[in-house]
Amino acid sequence: MWKRVIGYGALLAAGTLALQWLDYQRLARMHSGDIYLFLVAAAFLALGVFLGVRVFAAPAPVAFDGNPKAQAALGLSVRELEVLHELAAGGSNKQIAAHLNVSPNTVKTHVVRLFEKLGARRRTEAIRRARELGILP
Template sequence: MWERVVGYGALLAAGTLALQWLDYQRLAWMHSGDIYLFLVAAAFLVLGIVLGVRVFAAPAPAAFDGNPKAQAELGLSGRELEVLHELAAGQTNKEIAAHLHVSPNTVKTRVARVFGKLGAKRRTEAIRRARELGIVP
């Protein structure tokens, strides 16, 4: 009994599928110009979006080089430069010492050297001067 029901169901499904396919074919035949127009319009839309993104996208910022010329003129060593970067990041002397694996007294000495080379009396002044020179971002 169930086999007959399933068989008739499959025949009805196949017939429905065939009628839908024929209806689709008729629709596609009658409106083929509209379908082609839609596809061309969609292609131009995608092309316009892609070109717009490429043309009007902000240019990539130049890579930060740290102004090696200014570093050489000031005579900043590598460790002093690291301390200056940590200062610019807002780190305390203890945090800088822990990050660079040196004693806090060493950090104090290097900070004092950086201040002297930049002609600064405070951290904020040293950071501002280093940013003006392009040494730190």
């Protein structure tokens, strides 16, 4: 029973395909100019989209350099910059010491030097000042 149903279904599908092919051939002969016009328009559309994306694409973001001139003017050391980044991330002295593998007293010393160099009294003020100078993103 199922073989017969599948056989009839395949015959109907083949007949439909043949009729559609004949209709397509007639359509292609009668409207060949319209088909060529559509293909040219589609090609120009694709070209326009491609060029539009290339020309009007957002430029790549510039990498953050940390304003080396301000760092040199303030005399910030590499370790002080690391401590400053950790301060901006919200770490306590103990957390910063554990992350940088130094003692908490060393971190305190770096924080005091950062406060002196940045002219700040508190951590938030030092971070704000570093961001104003472009040292922190």
